[in-house]
Amino acid sequence: MAEVLVLVEHADGEPKKVTAELLTLARRFGEPSAVFLGGPGTYAKAKDFLARYGAQKVYVAESADIDGYVVAPKAEVLAGLFGSAAPAALLVAATAEGREVAARAAAKTGSGLVWDVVDVAPGLVVTQQVFGGSTIVRSHVTKGTPVITVRPNSAAPEEAPATPEEQQVDVAVSDAAKAAQVSDRVVEGKSGRPDLTEASIVVSGGRGLGAAENFRLVEELADLMGGAVGASRAATDAGWYPHQAQVGQTGKTVSPQLYVAVGISGAIQHRAGMQTSKTIVAINKDPEAPIFELADFGIVGDLFNVVPQLTEELRKRQ
Amino acid sequence: MNIVVTVKQVPDTWAEKKLDPSDMTTDRATVDNVLNEMDEYGVEEALLLKEAHGGEVTAVTMGPDKAVEAVRKALQMGADKGVHLCDASLHGSDALQTASALAKVIAPLNPDVVIVSSEASDARGGVVGALLAEYLGLPQLTLARKVTADPGGGTVTIERQTDNGYATVLGKLPVVVGVIEKINEPRYPSFKGIMAAKKKPLVTMTAADAGIDPGSAGPSGAYSEVDEAQPRPPKAAGQVVKDEGDGGAKLAAFLADQKLV
Numbered sequence: 001m002a003e004v005l006v007l008v009e010h011a012d013g014e015p016k017k018v019t020a021e022l023l024t025l026a027r028r029f030g031e032p033s034a035v036f037l038g039g040p041g042t043y044a045k046a047k048d049f050l051a052r053y054g055a056q057k058v059y060v061a062e063s064a065d066i067d068g069y070v071v072a073p074k075a076e077v078l079a080g081l082f083g084s085a086a087p088a089a090l091l092v093a094a095t096a097e098g099r100e101v102a103a104r105a106a107a108k109t110g111s112g113l114v115w116d117v118v119d120v121a122p123g124l125v126v127t128q129q130v131f132g133g134s135t136i137v138r139s140h141v142t143k144g145t146p147v148i149t150v151r152p153n154s155a156a157p158e159e160a161p162a163t164p165e166e167q168q169v170d171v172a173v174s175d176a177a178k179a180a181q182v183s184d185r186v187v188e189g190k191s192g193r194p195d196l197t198e199a200s201i202v203v204s205g206g207r208g209l210g211a212a213e214n215f216r217l218v219e220e221l222a223d224l225m226g227g228a229v230g231a232s233r234a235a236t237d238a239g240w241y242p243h244q245a246q247v248g249q250t251g252k253t254v255s256p257q258l259y260v261a262v263g264i265s266g267a268i269q270h271r272a273g274m275q276t277s278k279t280i281v282a283i284n285k286d287p288e289a290p291i292f293e294l295a296d297f298g299i300v301g302d303l304f305n306v307v308p309q310l311t312e313e314l315r316k317r318q
Numbered sequence: 319m320n321i322v323v324t325v326k327q328v329p330d331t332w333a334e335k336k337l338d339p340s341d342m343t344t345d346r347a348t349v350d351n352v353l354n355e356m357d358e359y360g361v362e363e364a365l366l367l368k369e370a371h372g373g374e375v376t377a378v379t380m381g382p383d384k385a386v387e388a389v390r391k392a393l394q395m396g397a398d399k400g401v402h403l404c405d406a407s408l409h410g411s412d413a414l415q416t417a418s419a420l421a422k423v424i425a426p427l428n429p430d431v432v433i434v435s436s437e438a439s440d441a442r443g444g445v446v447g448a449l450l451a452e453y454l455g456l457p458q459l460t461l462a463r464k465v466t467a468d469p470g471g472g473t474v475t476i477e478r479q480t481d482n483g484y485a486t487v488l489g490k491l492p493v494v495v496g497v498i499e500k501i502n503e504p505r506y507p508s509f510k511g512i513m514a515a516k517k518k519p520l521v522t523m524t525a526a527d528a529g530i531d532p533g534s535a536g537p538s539g540a541y542s543e544v545d546e547a548q549p550r551p552p553k554a555a556g557q558v559v560k561d562e563g564d565g566g567a568k569l570a571a572f573l574a575d576q577k578l579v
């Protein structure tokens with residue numbers, strides 16, 4: 001069986017849940033080979049996780065150059081592996097950076113790219129939900145090694161313990177790939193909550209909250225359910241919540257089991273980032289708000305009454 | 319500074335978007351089309367750079383006849399020149415082909431800065447910026463929420479939005495800059511701008527003019543193929559209830575019922 005490369009999505013070595021989802025998908029049509037690209041000494045944190053989710057092989061490329069320059073070094077290492085491993089496909093998490101890495105790896109190798117995929121069938125036919133989820137498309141790559149970016153939460157991760165063979169990869173980044181140099185990385189708004197794109201529950205707040213301090217209501221509710229906190233663009237533009245929390249066309253795309261929209265009207269750009277959530281719940285005082293067209297359950301009411309009562313009720317039920 | 323900004327015409331944000339069943343490409347014929355909203359941020363950033371450092375802004379698009387409207391909007395906002403790559407053979411190109419064709423048009427313009435936006439609202443690939451950096455062999459300064467140019471020192475520095483914060487990234491000119499929507503507040507074309515735009519130079523190019531091999535363009539040269547497209551099965555209508563003082567409790571009951579809590 002051919003290898004299927006899975007680019008490990010991680011934070012300083014700590015693998016993200018989507019990596020397990022990609023490994024699970026990869027098993028459907030080949031032997032999953034994880035590709036770990038990170039700074040020196042970061043792989044140790046990923047090792048056990050990759051074994052647990054069935055990586056048969058791990059390509060380990062640790063170098064300060066990986067994070068020291070934007071995207072190009074990662075694409076270069078991946079393109080090199082296309083030559084040596086002749087994989088059946090490359091799977092990458094459909095994150096803002098993931099899609100750029102995937103695109104450049106595809107361009108370098110003359111390979112086809114399909115993005116924001118929600119399912120991969122044998123034969124490498126992929127499913128995409130385009131136009132805000134209104135159209136379901138099936139397509140396949142016709143050239144080179146299919147490069148596929150997969151939306152987080154698209155597959156349920158299954159454990160399949162393995163003892164992967166580790167292969168160190170020499171990172172010899174070309175000068176051309178060192179053109180965009182990272183001088184500094186700043187972490188903003190670390191919350192201790194689950195990752196927005198990976199969380200199975202997301203509670204988002206919008207302009208209806210009226211002020212930054214009222215996000216406390218959203219946070220309390222999210223924390224009670226073990227969820228992540230999102231925000232509409234109106235809320236991030238107002239500076240009430242960091243942009244990293246923005247859900248929508250120009251924010252993150254989320255597809256959780258449960259999405260709770262609090263004081264969000266449901267503009268089309270917002271819907272583009274949450275429309276495929278399994279269950280959608282909305283609280284809005286305007287019965288005409290478009291978010292109710294999407295909602296499985298909606299409450300027309302003042303969020304300042306509804307949310308505290310909801311939180312209280314959930315607390316009682318715990 | 320010689321600044322190039324890419325602009326794309328897309329179906330209106332509020333239009334019901336669909337694929338043309340005859341060839342599985344985005345249906346651009348039966349809907350109203352507009353300048354991709356995100357590209358307004360790209361044009362604005364180009365104009366801000368020009369205002370700060372001097373130079374010229376050229377708006378470049380690739381698309382069918384009427385896609386030239388996107389360039390015209392950029393000219394109305396204040397861009398100086400326009401280039402429209404328009405050729406029937408390009409219809410149905412995918413992201414890789416589009417970026418490669420745009421690179422062929424852009425390279426001879428010898429830009430110092432190429433500006434794209436992070437995403438077009440139709441196909442939402444978000445890859446053209448990275449691909450232009452790849453094909454043009456230029457530093458990739460994408461996902462920028464802040465851009466600082468130092469033409470004297472020959473560099474551009476950006477704040478690149480990351481998953482949990484930002485990274486400061488530096489590139490030597492010429493560079494590709496990709497902007498996100500937090501970067502600025504796009505201006506509206508003024509009446510004067512709209513009038514002036516009519517006299518601004520606007521060049522139309524064919525694929526041959528740009529040196530694009532016809533065999534590499536369009537569906538025949540595409541890297542991927544759509545097998546089928548279907549509307550998503552309609553979702554069962556939800557329940558919307560008015561809060562009578564027990565809205566929170568009802569919601570909690572619903573969530574418990576659905577085993578979501």
Ligand SMILES: Cc1cc2nc3c(=O)[nH]c(=O)nc-3n(C[C@H](O)[C@H](O)[C@H](O)COP(=O)(O)OP(=O)(O)OC[C@H]3O[C@@H](n4cnc5c(N)ncnc54)[C@H](O)[C@@H]3O)c2cc1C
Nearest residue numbers: 206207208232233234248249250251263265270285286303
């Ligand atoms: C290029 C571009 C990209 C964009 N990208 C995004 C994106 O990624 N994500 C995004 O979210 N938006 C995006 N937008 C913006 C989008 O168009 C909307 O402006 C935005 O989503 C509105 O946010 P909102 O729903 O919080 O605010 P509003 O539309 O103002 O809605 C606030 C809602 O709160 C309700 N409300 C007020 N007070 C209360 C109360 N006390 N109790 C209950 N309900 C209350 C109101 O009835 C209203 O429906 C983008 C726009 C453009 C042009």
Ligand SMILES: Nc1ncnc2c1ncn2[C@@H]1O[C@H](COP(=O)(O)O)[C@@H](O)[C@H]1O
Nearest residue numbers: 324325379380435437438443444445446
């Ligand atoms: N056909 C096109 N003509 C000009 N610019 C384009 C075209 N397609 C994409 N772009 C540019 O690339 C950006 C990102 O688009 P995309 O990667 O397609 O989401 C857009 O905002 C445009 O600036």
